[in-house]
Every structure is written in structure tokens, then in C-alpha cells.
Amino acid sequence: MGSAISRRRAICIMAAAAGLPLLGHGGRAEAATTAITWNGRALGAPATLILNLDDKAKAARLIERVVAEVSRLERIFSLYRPDSALSELNRTGAIAAPPADLVSLLGASRDAWEATDGAFDPTVQPLWILYAQHFSAADANPAGPSEDEKRRALSGVGFDKLRFDRDRVVFARPGMALTLNGVAQGYITDRIVDLLKDAGVANSLVSMGEARAIGSREDGGPWRIGLAASEDAGAPDSILNLVNRAVATSSPDGFHFGDSARFGHILDPLSGEAPRLYRRVSVVAPTAAAGDAFSTAFSLMKGAAIRGVCERHSDLGVDLVSTSGAHARFGRIG
Structure with a gap:
């Protein structure tokens, strides 16, 4: 199989406060007078929290609470922890009395599934397993899985085959499995934002894999977010200004099946293919989960379909770079 999974998106966090330099992925920066920066990980992705607080003790207590909350949510959403609620669901096909956060996230996922006519679908996991198993074989066909194999995997894909409420989550047919890797980092970011707001934080930038701004910088200026298609990009290809908004970025180059770059990890739940239309797609939204x-x-x-979704959902904005290098923006960016 290809290189180990590191991260499927990349966001550079820039100019968090006056004098605060560019933050790399997992790197540290010297904090400005009132900015306190924490770097860690959430669901395997680099995580950053920037707090504009003079009270260092309060900041330390908040960071402890953030770390505990991230750990709690990972025990629900992680695909790779055998003790997570998600892993139990995938093993058994059903769980009773599911965690409230799982039900909430599935509700948000249903909204995105409906808005995109099925292009977003967390039940795509059987297809991901097919590609992973295919390319892990020593004699793997570089053309990818066969059409018959994809059809069989797709028979277990479809969000309409998932039943959930506060009492249970159930797969309606055998062979189904769920991945929340396309939404959970955003959801965790939103929960950390809620935690900080409840604690009275009015100015902060939170990135638990996706970024969301609480208010503006302490000096009144917007938070500046640099966008790039890969973690190791030397510089962002575009910069956004955020105030009370979130941004999320997806790129097929975050992980590849096989030794070539032909098959990225973002798989189409409708066709079973791994199309390469863009170098990256960044979405500005009210919440990080939606983005x-x-x-x-x-x-x-x-592009026309993306534009149509943005027209129906006026709170969304898109900044993307196609595989040819063309840059386009739709909807509400600022």
C-alpha cells in the first residue's frame, strides 16, 4: 500500500496575533504578549489552539479541559481505536444508547448528504477497505479494484441505509461500515469552540484538524488562514480572513493508495471511483463540521454543481484550485 496516512488536509495558521509568526503543522511559535499557543493532535491530525489571554493560569486550565475533551471525543469517533463507539458499531452493526455526540454528528452528516445529493456519505468505508486491501496485495493490479469488486462494495454504501436516533444506531444491511474521517475533526473543533465560549473566551483560533475563529484577533483584525494542498507546502497559495467563521480543506494528495498518485483517498460513494478534480478544496462555513x-x-x-450548492446555502464559500492550477472562488468567503 502507499505511504502511511498522515493527514488528508492542510491548513496553515498565520498571524494569530501581532508579531506571531507562521505556524507550521505541529511546529511551535513564540507567542506574542497576550497570545498563548498550544499544539497537539486530534484524531491523528495536528491541532492548534491560540488563546488571547493575559491570565496564564486560566489558559493552562482551559488547555487541560481541551485535551480532556479531545480525548473523550476520540473515544467516540476514532476509526482506529478498538474501544471507540464507532469501532463497536462497525464490528457489531448496531449500538444501543449511543453517545449523544455520535447522534449529533450523524445528524449533521445527514444534512450534508442531502445537500450534496449523496456526494458526502460517511458509509463509504466499505469502499475504502476495498481499495486498501487491493493495494496491500503484493501483486496488486495498478489499475485498481475491478468493476465487480466496486459494485459489491457499493452495495453496502448509502446513508439512507443507516438508522439512528438517541436510542440506537443500526446498519440496515450486512457489510456496511462507517467512517467519520470526513467530518469528525470539524465537529471536534466546534465542540472546543463551545467549551471556550462557555469559559468566556472572546478571541481565539481553534484548529483540531479544521480551523474556526472565535471573534477577531485581540487587536480587532481578522484571523488570517493560509491554504495549501499539502502539509509540506512551503507557502500558502491563498489567504483568508476569518472572524467568527470556520474553514476546512480537503485534498486528494493527503494519502494515496498504491505507489502512484492515481488513486487518492477521497472516494466517490456513488461511482466507487477516486476522481482527481482539484488540488485542494477549501470551504468557509459557520461551523467547522459543515466546512x-x-x-x-x-x-x-x-464546479457548476458546487456553485449550485453555494447558491442554495448562502452561508457557504469555496476557495479551490483545480488540477490544472486554476483558482476559483464561489459563495461567501468573508
Whole structure:
């Protein structure tokens, strides 16, 4: 199989406060007078929290609460922890009395699934397993899985085959499995934002894999977010100004099946293919979960279809770079 999974999106966080330099992925920066920066990980992705607080003790207590909350949510959403609620669901096909956060996230996922006519679909996991198993074989056909194999995997894909409420989550047919990798980092970001707001934080930038701004910078200026198609990009290809908004970025180059770059990890739940339409797709939205889900779906959709979704959802904005290098923007960016 190809290189190990590191991350499927990349966002550079820039100019968090006056004098604060560019933050790389997982790197540290010297904080300005009132900016306190924490770097860690959430669901395997680099995570950053920038707090504009003079009270260092309060900031330390908040960071402890953030770390505990991220850990709690990982025990629900992680695809790779055998003790997570998601892993139990995929093993058994049903769970009773599911965590409230799982039900909430599935509700948000259903909204994105409906808005994108099925392009966003967390039940795509059987297809991902097919590609992973195919390319892990020593004699793997570089052309990818056969059409028959894809059809069989697709028989277990479809969000309409998932039943959920506060009492249970159930797969309606055998062979189904769920991945929340296309939305959970955004959801965790939103939960951390809620935690900080409840604690009275009025100015912060939170990135638990996706970024969301609380208010503006302390000096009144917007938070500046640099966008790039890969974690190791030397510089962002575009910069956004955010105030009380979120941004999420998806790129097929985050992980590849096989030794070539032909098959990225963003798989189409409708066709079973791994199309390469864009170098990256970034979505600005009111919440990080919405941005996360729509950036995943838009990676599979043509420009006209993306524009149509933005016209129906006026709170969304898109900044994307096609495989040819063309840069386009739709909807509400600022």
C-alpha cells in the first residue's frame, strides 16, 4: 500500500496575533504578549489552539479541559481505536444508547448528504477497505479494484441505509461500515469552540484538524488562514480572513493508495471511483463540521454543481484550485 496516512488536509495558521509568526503543522511559535499557543493532535491530525489571554493560569486550565475533551471525543469517533463507539458499531452493526455526540454528528452528516445529493456519505468505508486491501496485495493490479469488486462494495454504501436516533444506531444491511474521517475533526473543533465560549473566551483560533475563529484577533483584525494542498507546502497559495467563521480543506494528495498518485483517498460513494478534480478544496462555513463535510463532498463535484450548492446555502464559500492550477472562488468567503 502507499505511504502511511498522515493527514488528508492542510491548513496553515498565520498571524494569530501581532508579531506571531507562521505556524507550521505541529511546529511551535513564540507567542506574542497576550497570545498563548498550544499544539497537539486530534484524531491523528495536528491541532492548534491560540488563546488571547493575559491570565496564564486560566489558559493552562482551559488547555487541560481541551485535551480532556479531545480525548473523550476520540473515544467516540476514532476509526482506529478498538474501544471507540464507532469501532463497536462497525464490528457489531448496531449500538444501543449511543453517545449523544455520535447522534449529533450523524445528524449533521445527514444534512450534508442531502445537500450534496449523496456526494458526502460517511458509509463509504466499505469502499475504502476495498481499495486498501487491493493495494496491500503484493501483486496488486495498478489499475485498481475491478468493476465487480466496486459494485459489491457499493452495495453496502448509502446513508439512507443507516438508522439512528438517541436510542440506537443500526446498519440496515450486512457489510456496511462507517467512517467519520470526513467530518469528525470539524465537529471536534466546534465542540472546543463551545467549551471556550462557555469559559468566556472572546478571541481565539481553534484548529483540531479544521480551523474556526472565535471573534477577531485581540487587536480587532481578522484571523488570517493560509491554504495549501499539502502539509509540506512551503507557502500558502491563498489567504483568508476569518472572524467568527470556520474553514476546512480537503485534498486528494493527503494519502494515496498504491505507489502512484492515481488513486487518492477521497472516494466517490456513488461511482466507487477516486476522481482527481482539484488540488485542494477549501470551504468557509459557520461551523467547522459543515466546512469539513462540504470540502469532502465538493472534492468529488464539478464546479457548476458546487456553485449550485453555494447558491442554495448562502452561508457557504469555496476557495479551490483545480488540477490544472486554476483558482476559483464561489459563495461567501468573508
